[in-house]
Amino acid sequence: MAEGSGYSLSLQARLALLTAVLLSICLGAAGLVLDRAFNAAVLASVEQQLRAVAHGLEGVAEESGNQLALRPDLGEPRLSQPDSGLYAFVDTVADGTIWRSPSSVTSPGNIGRAPPISRRPAPGEYYFGVAPGQNIPRFVLAYTVVWETVSGEFTFWILADQAPYRAEATALRRYAVIGFGSAAAVFLLMQLAALRWGMAPIRRMARRIRGLEAGTRGDIGSDYPKELLGVAANVNRFAAYERGNRDRYRRAMDDLAHSLKTPLAVLRNAGGEATGATGDLFREQVARMQTVIDHQLSRAGAIRSALPAHSIPAMPVAARIVRALERAYAEKGMTVTVEKSPLAVRVDERDLMEMLGNIIENAFKYGRRRVRISAASTERGVRISVEDDGPGIAEARRELVLQRGARGDVESAGQGIGLAAAAEISASYDGRLRIATSASLGGAALHLMLPAPR
């Protein structure tokens, strides 16, 4: 199969298929040999039986006149029953049939005449085989004797229907098939179980590689059998390389955006002096460029390779931001309550700071006098709530506020994209940012959902 051509049987299916084929060939051959051996045994047994019948008839034969006659006590009851399936007759080359068993009298067909076998056996010899020229399959045994007192060679013919023997053979074959089939099935099941057990490390590896893709793991570990250790090491190296690449990409995006900001500041300030339509166009385009850069920067910030292995308590980070903001917003004299909580979140500290910074600054900006920050554990993770006593955010605008900057439109230029950036970063952690109204303070309530530690 050419590389990358798509469809490929699973290793387990391959091994199972191979086993099934090998098993069928072996069991088939064994069955064939067994069948032949059985057939040979049956034929030998039939011949012995028919010889016994012939010798029995020989025993009841006696001289009568110048001819041979058989006494009626034949010994073998089936010879006396019509259509019993066992028939006998005695003939000579000169006189033809001189005796026939009562069982053959009513039987149709050719019983009573010598079957067209190639030659009669010589005196003292036996012939055994399948009787030719019969309407139903029969075995035939011929035995020729020379009588001391009666002249001529007498041939005793014993014919037996094959059906009973065939039935026996069929039954035996059926038992053989059932027995062999069951053995094969049990063997295949055991083989499958063994394969599952043997393949477990590969499945574990596949599961972890999916985790790698989903960003829930940083590597696939190294607890594998030695046959897989090389592959695992290569995958881990590749993952580390990928992670490095993403970090480099993130840094490059960051550097690019930041190095554009100073010239943009120059352009914006120069544009402030321009008048007329050109000035407007200039300012509008500069604003647009800024929006695009801000948005791309927040997206670059949201590029992550994996959830961090460690978690950090959220409230101390919030408290640190509050202390810093209290300096910048000193003249507002805000009263800020940061609830003491040990709850930790599984988020990179830099990202947590970015999200909380934007959300808490929003509260400092729009709150009047009070801000409250609290944390709660929920089913889906940890919820950090930042509430203020400001005017709040109208329900109709909430969606817009969280998506601002995403379209790079001029309308949103100049307005902060902080909350949208926080929402985007939280989404990269499978979390979310929700805007509501604070029940206790009356202003905006921003609820940030983040993953809890494992």
Added chain:
Amino acid sequence: MRLLIVEDEDLLAAQVDRFLRDHDFVVDIARDGEVGLYQAREFDYAAAVVDLGLPKLDGMALIEALRGEGSRVPILILTARGNWQDKVRGLEAGADDYLTKPFHMEELLARINVLIRRAAGYASAVVERGPLSLDTASKEVRVAGARVELTDYEHRMLEYFAMNPSRVISRAELTDHLYDQDFERESNVIEVLLGRLRRKLDPDGKLRPIRTVRGQGYRFTLGADG
């Protein structure tokens, strides 16, 4: 009032310089962190605007050094790096506010005014000292409700006095904050300006807003207790 701008981007520094001069500030520009630190140590500034990404000595180290030496000059961080880790670190290092590039000049001006007012202990944009009211945003001056028209330099002088109330201010300090360095220090321009300002604020000679402290300088006493 004299401001220190530490910014290595020539064009941006020039724009900021011109804009702030148009708004009655005296501006010193430092092109790297070392010069910035030297200037801040040597001269008395009403506020400093510091870029974080600077050659020779980065802005964060400059701020830490100044605060470590006990300087209380209000500092505004001006940075392209708008991430919160840097913002929080800058504020923790001792900056008073930050502004992310690109920015509106008006925003920069407003932030600088707030920092200067805050350092003088005023919470509102309108400074009230006794019958005098001085709007730092609109530059409007009123005495007992009546509007007083001042020239640029008169206004600069009044604002400097208002931002440094009850403190004796030397003639040299006034000169530093009102004029560029190349100003002829020996002239009597300051006395002439002061005389005009006194007459405009207090035509009747009853308020006596600015008193002369013999051999030391001047003191703004309006609205002060006693």
